[in-house]
Amino acid sequence: MSRELVEQAMRGDRDAFALLIDRTHARLVGTAGIILRDRGWAEDAAQDALVRAWRDLPGLRDPGRFDAWLHRLLVRACQDQLRRHQHELTEVELSELPMRTAEPGGAAHLEDRDELERGLHRLTDQQRTVIALRYYVGLTDTEVAAATGLPIGTVKSRIFRALDALRAALDAEARGGTAAQVEERLS
Amino acid sequence: MTGRFTPDDRGDLEELVSSRLETLAPMPRHRAADQVHAQIARTPQRHGIRAWIASHPLSAPGWQSALAAAVVLLAVGLGIEIGRSTILALLATNRSPEPSAAVSFASPSPGGTPLSSPALIYQKWARSELPQGGSDQARGNPHDLVEFRGRLLVVGGAETGTCTGAPCVRETTAAVWVDDQGTWRRLPNQPSFGAGAMNSMAATRNRLLILGQTTTSPKGTGEGLLWPELWVSANGLTYRAYDAPAQFTAIVGVDDSGYALFLGAATAADGTGLEIWRSFDGLSWARAADERQLGPGQISALRRLGEFAFVGVGATFHHDASGDVSDAVAWSSVGGQLWSRTQPSTFGAGQVDDVAGSEGHAVAVGADGRGDGTAWISEDGGITWLEAEQPPLGGHLLGNVLEVPGGFIAVSDPREGSAGVWTSDTGERWDAVPEQNGIDAGDFLGPIAVQSNGDVAMVGIHDPGSARAASVWTSAAPWGSVTTP
Numbered sequence: 094m095s096r097e098l099v100e101q102a103m104r105g106d107r108d109a110f111a112l113l114i115d116r117t118h119a120r121l122v123g124t125a126g127i128i129l130r131d132r133g134w135a136e137d138a139a140q141d142a143l144v145r146a147w148r149d150l151p152g153l154r155d156p157g158r159f160d161a162w163l164h165r166l167l168v169r170a171c172q173d174q175l176r177r178h179q180h181e182l183t184e185v186e187l188s189e190l191p192m193r194t195a196e197p198g199g200a201a202h203l204e205d206r207d208e209l210e211r212g213l214h215r216l217t218d219q220q221r222t223v224i225a226l227r228y229y230v231g232l233t234d235t236e237v238a239a240a241t242g243l244p245i246g247t248v249k250s251r252i253f254r255a256l257d258a259l260r261a262a263l264d265a266e267a268r269g270g271t272a273a274q275v276e277e278r279l280s
Numbered sequence: 281m282t283g284r285f286t287p288d289d290r291g292d293l294e295e296l297v298s299s300r301l302e303t304l305a306p307m308p309r310h311r312a313a314d315q316v317h318a319q320i321a322r323t324p325q326r327h328g329i330r331a332w333i334a335s336h337p338l339s340a341p342g343w344q345s346a347l348a349a350a351v352v353l354l355a356v357g358l359g360i361e362i363g364r365s366t367i368l369a370l371l372a373t374n375r376s377p378e379p380s381a382a383v384s385f386a387s388p389s390p391g392g393t394p395l396s397s398p399a400l401i402y403q404k405w406a407r408s409e410l411p412q413g414g415s416d417q418a419r420g421n422p423h424d425l426v427e428f429r430g431r432l433l434v435v436g437g438a439e440t441g442t443c444t445g446a447p448c449v450r451e452t453t454a455a456v457w458v459d460d461q462g463t464w465r466r467l468p469n470q471p472s473f474g475a476g477a478m479n480s481m482a483a484t485r486n487r488l489l490i491l492g493q494t495t496t497s498p499k500g501t502g503e504g505l506l507w508p509e510l511w512v513s514a515n516g517l518t519y520r521a522y523d524a525p526a527q528f529t530a531i532v533g534v535d536d537s538g539y540a541l542f543l544g545a546a547t548a549a550d551g552t553g554l555e556i557w558r559s560f561d562g563l564s565w566a567r568a569a570d571e572r573q574l575g576p577g578q579i580s581a582l583r584r585l586g587e588f589a590f591v592g593v594g595a596t597f598h599h600d601a602s603g604d605v606s607d608a609v610a611w612s613s614v615g616g617q618l619w620s621r622t623q624p625s626t627f628g629a630g631q632v633d634d635v636a637g638s639e640g641h642a643v644a645v646g647a648d649g650r651g652d653g654t655a656w657i658s659e660d661g662g663i664t665w666l667e668a669e670q671p672p673l674g675g676h677l678l679g680n681v682l683e684v685p686g687g688f689i690a691v692s693d694p695r696e697g698s699a700g701v702w703t704s705d706t707g708e709r710w711d712a713v714p715e716q717n718g719i720d721a722g723d724f725l726g727p728i729a730v731q732s733n734g735d736v737a738m739v740g741i742h743d744p745g746s747a748r749a750a751s752v753w754t755s756a757a758p759w760g761s762v763t764t765p
Contacts, residue, residue, distance in 0.1 A: 105325050107320070107321065110320060111317055111320070114313070114316055114317060114320065115313075118308055118313050118316060119307060119308055122305075122306060122307070122308040123305030123306060123307070124305070126304075126305050126306035127301055127304060127305050132306040135306055136306075136308055136309070139308065139316070140315060140316045140319060143316050143320065144316070144319050144320060144323050147320045147323055147325060148323055148324070148325060148326045149326055150325060151325055151326070152326070185525040185564070185565045185566070187510065187522035187523060187524075187525065187563050187564070187565070189520055189521065189522055209297065209300045209301075209304065210304055211523060213304070214523070215507065224297070224301075225301070228294060228297045228298040228301055229298070229301040229302070229305055231298075256290065256293060256294070256297070259293070259297055260293055261507075
């Protein structure tokens with residue numbers, strides 16, 4: 094991110110901060126979406142993070158650390174969203190699982206639903222946070238540690254376990270399509 | 281099943297995850313970005329203490345600046361504390377316990393008709409073996425049974441015969457057995473059955489739900505993740521698998537008065553709290569209660585005691601000088617939405633494994649704080665409980681209990697003694713079914729089901745020492761069709 098733009102925004106330049114929003118907003122919503130698995134909550138979290146960033150920007154010590162600081166604000170905003178919605182009455186529609194048996198030409202009929210998404214649902218909120226920061230945002234382990242406030246060892250172990258779970262999800266994907274698809278093929 | 285990834289190809293996996301996450305991440309709606317801009321425009325920047333100090337050069341003596349900073353910090357601190365107090369007060373308002381709903385029950389007698397003692401009705405038991413199919417080595421592990429659409433169904437896991445590694449780890453697959461007019465057959469493997477097992481069932485008139493788990497671990501390793509799954513069937517013969525919305529430990533289904541309802545008790549994602557989920561069709565689930573109402577612990581069984589009265593039993597935990605202590609506990613609800621928990625002093629240390637009853641009269645079985653088997657009675661729909669007058673003697677642990685015409689039947693762990701089946705009229709006093717009546721020493725008996733004609737069936741393992749066999753025991757009621765709870 095342009096240091097000059099950040100410094101202008103720190104001095105209260107709304108136009109400069111508007112440019113920062115335009116450059117970061119989509120990535121923030123995407124990151125929050127992976128962590129929260131809800132588009133509405135993700136947009137709220139991104140908005141909260143950006144509003145908080147605007148409000149507290151004058152207190153930023155090093156303009157060159159704007160990105161890392163913004164990620165930290167986003168992680169906190171996601172945590173706030175999770176706390177806010179933790180006890181809500183949530184409606185869950187079950188997703189049909191893929192078939193387990195190999196079908197002729199099954200590889201060509203892989204289901205539309207992405208098994209990685211299923212795997213993400215299986216992860217804890219904390220695991221999704223490190224996965225999103227590491228593999229979607231592209232931060233290093235050290236930067237993930239800075240954004241989450243976690244020790245680097247904890248970050249590494251969370252990433253390792255989360256990858257293990259995602260590996261299992263992708264394994265399952267390799268097995269075939271949904272029951273409905275197979276039944277359709279058989280009919 | 282061959283895994284796509286091996287532990288050595290983390291790089292490939294990371295690359296794939298990175299590329300897939302790009303497609304999974306939501307894109308913001310244009311309007312949402314406008315909202316951010318609009319809110320930023322309304323939000324003043326907070327020039328904090330650092331900015332304030334920077335914009336206010338030290339003109340006053342140092343102690344005045346220090347005092348000013350201290351006052352600012354104190355005000356900030358007070359502000360935070362006031363905010364917390366306010367929030368806590370609001371939370372306390374929201375967390376006030378629900379008013380305990382009065383439950384009235386018409387009659388303590390099932391069906392309102394006096395019936396003979398189950399000790400007299402269910403004297404003789406006949407055993408049928410569940411066929412395994414597949415390899416000669418294959419063995420079945422039945423876990424639950426239920427009557428659905430007029431026939432008995434048993435679910436569990438069936439070993440595939442594959443044995444790899446040392447020690448030998450056998451893979452199992454989900455398995456269903458059906459009773460075809462007295463002959464049991466195992467359904468052929470279906471596409472929805474994966475490596476794993478089916479554990480428990482709940483049925484309404486038109487839908488059968490099965491809880492279980494599958495694993496995608498490399499074959500024969502016994503490692504990897506166990507994923508909770510739900511199988512749904514409309515006919516008991518074909519099944520579709522779904523991702524369970526939570527880590528269910530118990531499930532119940534009810535179906536009358538024109539509506540169907542499923543309740544599932546689950547362990548929360550953090551592994552400590554409890555949740556109750558509700559569904560009217562088995563496919564769309566909503567969380568009805570969480571740890572704020574239920575507290576920590578585990579629900580072993582969830583049952584219906586009256587038209588809208590439900591009870592869950594299990595254990596909660598507290599810590600004392602001797603370490604973590606398990607406390608027996610029950611949860612009761614009218615409607616399944618709002619739940620209240622019995623006071624820990626009601627049961628004391630121990631755990632409740634199962635509960636049965638109707639019209640407010642309930643019998644729970646489990647273990648007391650010394651690990652001895654016992655039973656408890658409730659006459660108010662599970663709100664208050666008293667220990668049975670004469671629970672099974674000799675430390676028999678009753679694991680499953682069911683209300684049957686005339687009273688209750690329970691089964692005990694055979695490792696604690698020879699007798700496996702117990703009967704009781706009210707739950708207060710228990711008698712063992714003599715072994716020679718079809719129950720052998722060492723038979724490991726599990727869940728019990730009463731059929732619409734009054735016959736009772738139990739599922740378990742017959743193990744005389746030479747060869748174990750997955751089995752179903754049945755005892756016929758000496759009358760035609762009766763109305764059962």
